[in-house]
Amino acid sequence: MDIITSYKPLAAVLAALAGAILVLLSRRHPNIRESWSFLAAMVMLGIIVSMVPDVAPAPYGRGLSLHQTVFYILPGVSLSFRADAFSMVFGLSGSFLWAITVFYSAGYMRGLKEHAQTRFNACFALTLFGAMGVAFADNFFTLYLFYEVVSICTYPLVAHHQDEEGYTGGRKYIVYLTTAAKGLILPAMILVYVLTGTLDFAHNSQQGIFGADMGGVLITIMYACCILGFAKNGVMPLHSWLPGAMVAPTPVSALLHAVAVVTVGVFCTTRVMLYVFGTDLMTRLNLGLPTAYFVSFTILMASVIALSKDNLKARLAYSTVSQLSYIILGVSLLTVDGIHGGVAHMANHAFAKITLFFCAGAVFVMTHKKNISEMSGLGRTMPITFAAFAVASLSMIGAPPVAGFVTKWKLLTGAMEMPAYSAGILAVLMLSTLLNVAYFAPVTFKAFFGKRPTGEIETGVKEAPMTMVVPIMVAAVISVYLGLFPDTIMTFVKAVTG
Amino acid sequence: MDFLSMNTLGFPILTLLIFLPLAGAAVVPLTGNDNISRLWTLLVTMVNAALSLLLYFNFSPDSAKFQFAEHYQWISAFNIHYTLGVDGISLLLILLTTLIMPLCVLASWKYITSRVKEFMVCLLIMETAMLGVFMALDLVLFYILWETMLIPMFLMIAVWGGPRKTYASIKFFIYTLAGSVFLLVAIVALFIHQGTFSIPELMGQQYSPQFQLLVFLAFFIAFAIKVPMFPFHTWLPAAHVEAPTAGSVILASVLLKMGTYGFLRFCLPITPGATIYLMPALQWLSVAAILYGGFTALAQQDMKKLIAYSSVGHMGFVTLGIFSLNASGLEGALLQMINHGITTGALFLCVGMVYERNHSRELSDAAGLGRFMPVFVTFLTFFSLSSLAFPGTNSFIGEFMILAGAFENNKILAAFAIPGAILAATYMLRMLQRVIWGGTSNPDHSKLWDLKLRETITLAPLLVFVFWIGLYPEPFLRVIRASLGNLLLQTGYAVP
Numbered sequence: 002m003d004i005i006t007s008y009k010p011l012a013a014v015l016a017a018l019a020g021a022i023l024v025l026l027s028r029r030h031p032n033i034r035e036s037w038s039f040l041a042a043m044v045m046l047g048i049i050v051s052m053v054p055d056v057a058p059a060p061y062g063r064g065l066s067l068h069q070t071v072f073y074i075l076p077g078v079s080l081s082f083r084a085d086a087f088s089m090v091f092g093l094s095g096s097f098l099w100a101i102t103v104f105y106s107a108g109y110m111r112g113l114k115e116h117a118q119t120r121f122n123a124c125f126a127l128t129l130f131g132a133m134g135v136a137f138a139d140n141f142f143t144l145y146l147f148y149e150v151v152s153i154c155t156y157p158l159v160a161h162h163q164d165e166e167g168y169t170g171g172r173k174y175i176v177y178l179t180t181a182a183k184g185l186i187l188p189a190m191i192l193v194y195v196l197t198g199t200l201d202f203a204h205n206s207q208q209g210i211f212g213a214d215m216g217g218v219l220i221t222i223m224y225a226c227c228i229l230g231f232a233k234n235g236v237m238p239l240h241s242w243l244p245g246a247m248v249a250p251t252p253v254s255a256l257l258h259a260v261a262v263v264t265v266g267v268f269c270t271t272r273v274m275l276y277v278f279g280t281d282l283m284t285r286l287n288l289g290l291p292t293a294y295f296v297s298f299t300i301l302m303a304s305v306i307a308l309s310k311d312n313l314k315a316r317l318a319y320s321t322v323s324q325l326s327y328i329i330l331g332v333s334l335l336t337v338d339g340i341h342g343g344v345a346h347m348a349n350h351a352f353a354k355i356t357l358f359f360c361a362g363a364v365f366v367m368t369h370k371k372n373i374s375e376m377s378g379l380g381r382t383m384p385i386t387f388a389a390f391a392v393a394s395l396s397m398i399g400a401p402p403v404a405g406f407v408t409k410w411k412l413l414t415g416a417m418e419m420p421a422y423s424a425g426i427l428a429v430l431m432l433s434t435l436l437n438v439a440y441f442a443p444v445t446f447k448a449f450f451g452k453r454p455t456g457e458i459e460t461g462v463k464e465a466p467m468t469m470v471v472p473i474m475v476a477a478v479i480s481v482y483l484g485l486f487p488d489t490i491m492t493f494v495k496a497v498t499g
Numbered sequence: 500m501d502f503l504s505m506n507t508l509g510f511p512i513l514t515l516l517i518f519l520p521l522a523g524a525a526v527v528p529l530t531g532n533d534n535i536s537r538l539w540t541l542l543v544t545m546v547n548a549a550l551s552l553l554l555y556f557n558f559s560p561d562s563a564k565f566q567f568a569e570h571y572q573w574i575s576a577f578n579i580h581y582t583l584g585v586d587g588i589s590l591l592l593i594l595l596t597t598l599i600m601p602l603c604v605l606a607s608w609k610y611i612t613s614r615v616k617e618f619m620v621c622l623l624i625m626e627t628a629m630l631g632v633f634m635a636l637d638l639v640l641f642y643i644l645w646e647t648m649l650i651p652m653f654l655m656i657a658v659w660g661g662p663r664k665t666y667a668s669i670k671f672f673i674y675t676l677a678g679s680v681f682l683l684v685a686i687v688a689l690f691i692h693q694g695t696f697s698i699p700e701l702m703g704q705q706y707s708p709q710f711q712l713l714v715f716l717a718f719f720i721a722f723a724i725k726v727p728m729f730p731f732h733t734w735l736p737a738a739h740v741e742a743p744t745a746g747s748v749i750l751a752s753v754l755l756k757m758g759t760y761g762f763l764r765f766c767l768p769i770t771p772g773a774t775i776y777l778m779p780a781l782q783w784l785s786v787a788a789i790l791y792g793g794f795t796a797l798a799q800q801d802m803k804k805l806i807a808y809s810s811v812g813h814m815g816f817v818t819l820g821i822f823s824l825n826a827s828g829l830e831g832a833l834l835q836m837i838n839h840g841i842t843t844g845a846l847f848l849c850v851g852m853v854y855e856r857n858h859s860r861e862l863s864d865a866a867g868l869g870r871f872m873p874v875f876v877t878f879l880t881f882f883s884l885s886s887l888a889f890p891g892t893n894s895f896i897g898e899f900m901i902l903a904g905a906f907e908n909n910k911i912l913a914a915f916a917i918p919g920a921i922l923a924a925t926y927m928l929r930m931l932q933r934v935i936w937g938g939t940s941n942p943d944h945s946k947l948w949d950l951k952l953r954e955t956i957t958l959a960p961l962l963v964f965v966f967w968i969g970l971y972p973e974p975f976l977r978v979i980r981a982s983l984g985n986l987l988l989q990t991g992y993a994v995p
Contacts, residue, residue, distance in 0.1 A: 072970045074896065080970060146890035153884070165939055168932075175928060183921045188914065191902045 209279025233266025339415025793922025828904020
């Protein structure tokens, strides 16, 4: 892969920062303020799209990797950015989803007359600043820096309501994330530096940065630290910040679960797995399969917990915990299809999950209902919302022709490509699919075919405001599009394994 | 005298830096009213700060020698000289001192209302003594200036301090004086042994292990109290809480560095054998300080106490770096000394600003300030993030290098320091959460005003350094490398 210098990755990251500053400056004019958010999102998306011809592999593009070093900090440590195929998967989906979330949150926040909207918008933009910084980080230090930026900037969003519940959720959120990062990632990063003298990522997903002669025990310890330490990836047992953060306003939940926070978590995890350790080393030290079984527990357990939740957002939260581990599972299979499935799921999951949260938010704005049991029959009142919900759940389940099917297909073939022991992984994938059906299907079914709760009458079609419905439709349509034309994402995904 | 590189600037810059504040102090009583004396002090400290920049720009970073040196006979009967010099170890500390002093004057502008002239005299004498300590290359000169620091600091706490000022000032005095006695013992012992007070001449000599051990321990007690290392730290919270803002800032930013500076200047080069012999114990003591400081800070309700205990933890990182005895650890430790000076100084300034408005340092009284003082909490947020070693800020670089050094040296031990980093994040974020947001019901702050221009100017330069060092530390690391490399050679410690 050829490397050229380009300011574009840096510019994409800075677009969000500039957006945040402009939002703060125009706090007295709500319309201008939201325009800045949207403008920043569009500028960012524009810059990222403009990198596609350079980064996309042949025959679509030139297959380059764009680099920009901003500061040299220590020998082997710098603040630098890169755009390669792997970062584009997250960069494209994240920036696109930010743009539609800006619309949606304007509708949601104004619909509910929420307080402190300027702070909300500014923190939102700062979170995207962090998320894109992670996407385009060229080394472990830059990755860690922006990972922490995301942690800090999302705290005010999680605790937004400033009530007892908000503070409790916020405290749990920040304690889990910063403790894991400081306690596990920081020492792992320092050890990597001490052992190799550099924190730069490798330029392909096989080699890694360790020499062939380095001790296996120490590397295994560092590897375990990285899997657990990026606690935003929701892997059990450090997952419970995620349901706790459900107290946040719904656009935040959407942001947390789809665009920024959790995707940042799995992106960091997989980035480090592939570009610090590398598949060669993971194969040599047999790190793949134990990881796969370790996250399998999360996949199954979280699905079972999701079954028991009546609160829609809580059910979606546990679904997120479960789905995120698919991504790590895919990569840890260490087969070409497995890695493809896992990486592609970052985008596929993002589009589907944001649709689901948008729907939950639309329902809440219109009816103030949070529980699934109260929503029976509601599909007849809000048909577009629940149709989108149905499409997105199909994606989560992995049914064609929605994007999640591509993931599941790749994961299954990836598991079968494994030299041995794949039966267990196949069983996990099957079982979790059934569980997905079990907790998603009833929601849609009851909404369309269930009886209204006693005391309510049919009101005819009464959808949420257009600022909310349009983003919902866009996100759902894209999920279908990615299912029908998976190459949009898969082009980049395939370049990851070269 | 081949370790001295004589001053070629055409004027004795070091002497000028030391005695300019003293001369300024002599003029203060002649100034008409309090405002003029404030302005005069500000002027003197700013001129001194500008002057000290000459040091940085004329410093040759490739040389480990003492530069800008001045060397005169003083008391020939005892072979005492007036020797001054600056190397990579002291250069940044001198710059830190001259940077902090004008900010201290600004911070005392409204805070000190009684005996203003006396306070300004104290500040200026303090500056003379502190700069002298960093520049002195003769043990007697060093000792005199070291003791001189004690008096103005004692007065600052005892006269302008809070309700328990008598207790705090006497405790501070006794602790520090007790340490100084041991320092004197070490100095006399070295003189009897070698017949010289010249610090550079005493370095790199062959002393017997017993002699080294005794001298080391004497030095160690003096400096460990000053740092303060666990378990010699108990004077610190009391002194910090009672001292006026400027006193706390000087104490945190500069005085604590005297101890670690002493380790670098005396313990490592003069008694390397004893340092290496005691290295494991010193490292564990550092880790104990890191953890103890962290846990205790977590329990504080008083913001000044919280920051004081956080200092114990942060200085634990510094000593951990020093006693890792490798390039990464030493460079990180020296950089972290500067970082701690900047960040903790700034945090004390912030608390002082809250106290001036609210007349309380309790966290519960400061809850929810964010709504009414947005500019203030922005500063506070950045300084707190720096304090918890957020990546991209100055302390992260220092902590990273220290931990890299520690991991290189002893992986198990370094792993024990990691919880200290977690604790730092926990207590700083807890303080931030309380001050910015508070709880569901907060005290009424609607009468409080946001930062005035003077206060913004006080904090802004420190914020610049937080990010400058955090993102581009090379200009700072460049000047310290040669001297620390030389120091490492003098200790002769090879990684086992």
